[in-house]
Amino acid sequence: xxxxAAVAVISILLGLLVNNRCxxxxxxxxRQQVLNALSVLSVFLLLFTVSALRLNVGNDYAKYxxxxxxxxxxxxxxxxxxxxxxxxxxxxxxxxxxxRQENYLLMFALFxxxxxxxxxxxxxxxADSFAFSFFIFMCLGYYxxxxxxxxxxxxxxxxxxxxxxxxxxxxxxxxFFLLLGATFHKSLLIVIPLYFLATLSYKKWHLxxxxxxxxxxxxxxxxxxxxxxxxxxxxxxxxxxxGGTSLINIARCAAVLVFSLxxxxxxxRGNKRNSFYFYCNLGALVLYTCCSFLPVISRIGYYLNITHxxxxxxxxxxxxxxxxxxxxxxxxxxxMILYFVIFLVTKAPADxxxxxxxxxxxxHDMVPILSDVS
Numbered sequence: 001x002x003x004x005a006a007v008a009v010i011s012i013l014l015g016l017l018v019n020n021r022c023x024x025x026x027x028x029x030x031r032q033q034v035l036n037a038l039s040v041l042s043v044f045l046l047l048f049t050v051s052a053l054r055l056n057v058g059n060d061y062a063k064y065x066x067x068x069x070x071x072x073x074x075x076x077x078x079x080x081x082x083x084x085x086x087x088x089x090x091x092x093x094x095x096x097x098x099x100r101q102e103n104y105l106l107m108f109a110l111f112x113x114x115x116x117x118x119x120x121x122x123x124x125x126x127a128d129s130f131a132f133s134f135f136i137f138m139c140l141g142y143y144x145x146x147x148x149x150x151x152x153x154x155x156x157x158x159x160x161x162x163x164x165x166x167x168x169x170x171x172x173x174x175x176f177f178l179l180l181g182a183t184f185h186k187s188l189l190i191v192i193p194l195y196f197l198a199t200l201s202y203k204k205w206h207l208x209x210x211x212x213x214x215x216x217x218x219x220x221x222x223x224x225x226x227x228x229x230x231x232x233x234x235x236x237x238x239x240x241x242x243g244g245t246s247l248i249n250i251a252r253c254a255a256v257l258v259f260s261l262x263x264x265x266x267x268x269r270g271n272k273r274n275s276f277y278f279y280c281n282l283g284a285l286v287l288y289t290c291c292s293f294l295p296v297i298s299r300i301g302y303y304l305n306i307t308h309x310x311x312x313x314x315x316x317x318x319x320x321x322x323x324x325x326x327x328x329x330x331x332x333x334x335x336m337i338l339y340f341v342i343f344l345v346t347k348a349p350a351d352x353x354x355x356x357x358x359x360x361x362x363x364h365d366m367v368p369i370l371s372d373v374s
Contacts, residue, residue, distance in 0.1 A: 001344050003358050007050050008138045008340065011043045012131075020130040040120060043134070047116050047143060052109035055361040058148040059354040068104040075100060086183025087151055105361060111150045118157035119143070123309065126163065132313040139336035141343045142306065147355045152299060155185035159195075159303050166195045167273055191303050198279040198304075199272070217290040228294055246288065246298060248339075253285035253305060259315050267318035277311035280304040 017039040022032040029037075056062065071091040073079045081088050091107060098106065119137070127133035137143065146153035158181035165174035175192060182188040202210075217224055260268060260278050268274045284304035291297050312332065319325040349356040 001348070001356060003050070004144060004344060004348070004356075007046060011046050012135050012138055014039045014043045014046075015134040016131045018124070018130040018134075020124050020127060036124075040124060040130075044116060044120055047120075048109075048113055050358075051112035051116065051143075051147060053360040053362060054108070054147060055105075055359045057355050057359055059352060060148055064108070064150060065104045068107050069102065071095070072100075072102040083151065084183050084186060086180070087185075089183075108150065111154055112146070115146055115150070115154045115157050116143070118154075118161050122157065122160040122163075126160075127310055127313065128317060129313050133309045135333070136309045136312060136336055139340040140309070141340065141347070142309075144343075144348065144355055145353065148353055151185040152187065155181050155188040156302060156306060158184075159188060159191045160306060162191070163195065163276070163307070166199050167276060169199070187299055187303075190300055194280075194283060194300075194303060195276075198276045198283065200279075201275070202279075211286075214286045214290045217293075221293050224291075225293065249298065249301060249305065250285065250288045252308070253281055253288060256281050256308060256311065256315075257285060260311070263315050263318050266320075267315055274311070274314055277307045277314065280307045281311060 018036050019032050020036065022030065022036070024030075024033070054061075058064075067081065067083050068091060070079050070081045071083075071088050072095055074081060074088070075092060075095060090110075094106065094110060095101070119142070120134075123133050123137060124130055142153075142156075158177060162174055162177050165171070165177070174195070178188055178192055260281065264278075268278050281304065284301045287297055287301045287304070316325060316328055316332065319328065344356070347353055
């Protein structure tokens with residue numbers, strides 16, 4: 001826990017040095033641009049090092065070791081591998097480059113490298129304030145949860161990077177990169193319709209119809225469950241079939257919705273980017289409340305509510321009264337820190353996540369590691 005707290009504090013302090021909206025010089029680099037590069041690079045190296053050096057950290061770490069082993073076996077004999085073909089292809093390529101040696105530590109490091117890089121690039125390019133958005137990103141636990149389900153968090157980072165393509169209506173790039181990402185985690189396919197719908201403009205009667213449609217999920221749960229199992233038959237009779245929702249996520253989405261409605265005329269109306277964030281939050285709230293019976297609904301919700309890292313700073317920045325803005329900034333920061341503490345104490349060590357206690361292979365013998373984890 002101390003390691004995670006230290007990583008969060010140090011990386012956030014480094015993030016405070018970044019001004020991603022500084023003016024670019026026509027020739028050369030300004031002092032702030034150099035400081036930005038050094039700070040973001042330092043953040044990346046810190047986060048990557050902690051992630052890459054972990055051993056048996058994460059609820060599905062051993063499962064991924066098994067996946068990597070099956071993919072290595074595929075080089076010699078026909079082997080059925082349950083993961084997507086893009087993920088398998090990258091692993092096979094790395095194995096071929098490294099002399100066909102089976103090295104799951106290298107695989108975890110590789111996916112950590114790409115995932116963290118994409119998250120930081122997305123925040124740097126899209127946030128109004130890198131420091132504020134990165135602070136929220138860390139406190140909400142997105143980085144630490146990426147120690148689990150590495151394919152999914154890579155997909156989540158890709159989805160975040162694709163938001164500008166949707167906003168600019170560059171649909172070819174948008175669909176291409178999401179389809180490419182879906183070869184690593186097929187849940188990314190759901191982002192195509194969700195983000196497209198979030199870019200549209202709606203009248204009140206449109207929203208009323210959508211709300212009425214959303215209520216059908218509560219009325220016809222059996223029908224939607226059968227439809228889900230038709231699309232994903234591998235979920236049938238597995239532990240993943242259990243539904244469930246997060247009261248904290250519902251409360252967070254509801255709070256953001258109330259705040260955004262108060263600031264709607266000043267911040268959201270007529271602004272396609274902020275409108276996109278507004279509908280993503282609204283969609284996440286509907287999913288968490290109406291579709292909780294569907295398996296792993298939180299994964300779909302994350303594709304929508306991760307926009308909070310951009311949306312919350314935008315809403316606060318739209319407040320004109322300086323005293324109210326300062327007070328709300330402090331209150332938001334305190335709420336985020338409290339959320340992070342609760343996350344470390346209750347969620348991080350739990351069976352569903354199990355990223356605590358932190359372990360690293362630096363202090364282990366390689367032979368026992370292979371025998372224990374596999």
